[in-house]
Amino acid sequence: MIRAAASNDNPELKKFLTRWNALFVARRGKMEPSLDHPSLIAESGEKIAGALTYIVLGQECEILTLHVDNQRIGIGSALVVAMKEICRNLRCRRLWLITTNDNIDALRFYQRRGFQLAVLYRGAVSASRAQLKPEIPFVGRYMIPLRDELELECEITDVS
Numbered sequence: 001m002i003r004a005a006a007s008n009d010n011p012e013l014k015k016f017l018t019r020w021n022a023l024f025v026a027r028r029g030k031m032e033p034s035l036d037h038p039s040l041i042a043e044s045g046e047k048i049a050g051a052l053t054y055i056v057l058g059q060e061c062e063i064l065t066l067h068v069d070n071q072r073i074g075i076g077s078a079l080v081v082a083m084k085e086i087c088r089n090l091r092c093r094r095l096w097l098i099t100t101n102d103n104i105d106a107l108r109f110y111q112r113r114g115f116q117l118a119v120l121y122r123g124a125v126s127a128s129r130a131q132l133k134p135e136i137p138f139v140g141r142y143m144i145p146l147r148d149e150l151e152l153e154c155e156i157t158d159v160s
Helices: 007-019 075-089 104-111 124-131
Strands: 002-004 024-027 030-033 039-044 047-057 060-068 094-100 116-121 149-155
Touching: 002 075, 007 039, 007 047, 007 060, 024 124, 039 075, 047 075, 060 075, 075 094, 094 104, 104 149
Parallel strands: 060 094
Antiparallel strands: 002 039, 024 030, 039 047, 047 060, 094 149, 116 149
16 A cells, blocks of 8 residues: 555654665755655555655655665555656656666666656766765665766656
8 A cells, every 4th residue: 555654654664764774865966854755655564665755846746765675566666656646636747866877776667667867967976975975885786886866757747
């Protein structure tokens, strides 16, 4: 079940995001606290199985974080579908996110769900490591040097 997080979800959501090192997100030269923004939760029984945090600015929505405990069973897809519906309801025209150059799995995931590469922020991760979040590793997934941010976007249709 996918639902909007309520304030009483914060302790469990905090634990979940902490496990994913996602309480604070460094992107676009800024440190963003995830729990300061609305969230969607995927539940499995009484447990959080996935979470998506987002920011709404005007007619745009940004996916700040998206993490699931068990990949490739539809939880992430369901969270993105729910986020797109929120965008439609808010009359947002664009849904976007930032990921890193090493995150091949995320690039595959989002492109298969209608997102397109929009912007390369060359050296942005290196700058965030130096200025905001020194715990960002130098080498990421698949032994790829972790240096750049990639912005992906998806147009939201059926918005009147």
